[in-house]
Amino acid sequence: MSQKTLIIVLASASLVAIVRANSGERPSTGDENWDKPREEFDELVKTGAYVDKTPLLKWFISQRRHLVLLAPPKLGRTTNQRMIKRFFEKEVLPLDANFKPTKKKPETWGETVFRLKDLAVCGDREFCDDHFRKYPVIYLDFSDLNTTTERAFFNSIRHLTTYMWMDHDFLRNSVELSEEEYDLFLKYRFPSGMEEMPDDFVVSGGRLLPLWLWKHYNKTSIVLIDNFDSPAECLINATQTERKEKLKLLRPLQDFVVKLIIGNDHVHHSLLIGQRRIDDSLTKEMTSLVYQPLLESAELRPFYGFSETQVKDVVEKFNCTDHMTNIMASLTKHKTPGGQTVYSAFSMHDWCEAEKEKLKNQKTRRKRDIVNLQCDDGVSSLTRSNQAPSTVRPSRRWCAPGATLTNPC
Incomplete structure (x- = not known):
């Protein structure tokens, strides 16, 4: 190997080392x-x-x-x-x-x-x-x-x-x-x-x-x-x-x-x-x-975990006290040597996330129902306007195709 080739190889190796040393990437584990x-x-x-x-x-x-x-x-x-x-x-x-x-x-x-x-x-x-x-x-x-x-x-x-x-x-x-x-x-x-x-x-x-x-x-x-x-x-x-x-x-x-x-x-x-x-x-x-x-x-x-009182406090925040017995029965729990119950924080968190998702879906449905009611009211007004054009003004609440809650008409 010539001296020139050796220098190039060493320089290349040094460059690789520098790039690796300055890399901020975490190691790939495949896991x-x-x-x-x-x-x-x-x-x-x-x-x-x-x-x-x-x-x-x-x-x-x-x-x-x-x-x-x-x-x-x-x-x-x-x-x-x-x-x-x-x-x-x-x-x-x-x-x-x-x-x-x-x-x-x-x-x-x-x-x-x-x-x-x-x-x-x-x-x-x-x-x-x-x-x-x-x-x-x-x-x-x-x-x-x-x-x-x-x-x-x-x-x-x-x-x-x-x-x-x-x-x-x-x-x-x-x-x-x-x-x-x-x-x-x-x-x-x-x-x-x-x-x-x-x-x-x-x-x-x-x-x-x-x-x-x-x-x-x-x-x-x-x-x-x-x-x-x-x-x-x-x-x-x-x-x-x-x-x-x-x-x-x-x-x-x-x-x-x-x-x-x-x-x-x-x-x-x-x-x-x-x-x-x-x-x-x-x-x-x-x-x-x-x-x-x-x-x-x-x-x-x-x-660690939730006591029975703490579980009830969280359930009350979601206004679900009517289902308290079923909710507490569904949670993962552990018994202490003295007979006390320790409820899983993980299952309590999962329940809360599920309840928040329910509330989110209910809110979405309510918004959609409001839009539909507005559209229905607009169509009714338009019908009345066609029957008596000389006396009834077209409703401003008539909804065009593609109307949304933020811009219903």
Whole structure:
């Protein structure tokens, strides 16, 4: 190969690397779940289905550092994780195409959905002043980790961590990071190839991100993990041989969580959500985790799902009290050891959406009926006008073809 050809090849390779490094695209996973739409906390608060759970914010920050909440699905677990993130997370200015902070007016306390809707947490202004938007937050969802094969898990955990670094893209502009740390950040942020990311490299990211966030903000982080137990479902009903293989498969994820949370002085608090306690083989190094079953905790239950009184309050807003018994029977519910009923927040939300759709359709039908009545009145007037043209003036309400409610005639 000639020297000229070699230079061209190297230049081309450099150009590809530059394009990749400056790409703001998220990795393509081939899995629609990575991009599934999620209803933001602010939007949910504005619906009639939201019951104020903001007292959880004060409870969370007052507890031990690392808590695992065990709760059935559809009780508002993810919604509360998003609420915690929304309240505590420092506001980050989004980056433009050149990875520079966009000029954006910071949101004031009075503009937040917490204040606009006068949610319960607003009653303690001192708490809000001390904690609102004061922490960097690391949010992860383990539900999309694929444990079917080693290759699938290899790819999914690397995509998970790549998304994690994307959420903190502003660190590329941090003056607190050394040149070496900056170069390492870019390797995490723009992995040149999944095969080039060994397990120990990915695992170390769990330790480094809270450290760099602390250097940037001089503030410890809050870590939120949704569906914490999802990857361990592969151990259910596994044979002894399969169990051994799956435990080996899950080891990098276990090490990642240990680096991220356990013994990490740069993590302030963490809340992990799951349905069942993780196999002890996976958590033997996570001795500081405190497991709390939701349905057994009278202290925690008010923060998740709907009580009977709360369901009735929502139904009354829709003027459907005549059907209260049938509505409550149709909702998904769970019984506590003490006999109390906890109603699914998800099914309550679905019911509210269905009722709003009914009201919308009724309103549309009423508008259409009004137009039809106006048209009928116009035709009758026209008939009378034809019978006595000398004495009856044509009605102004006569409707031409294509008339609408806004322009009926």
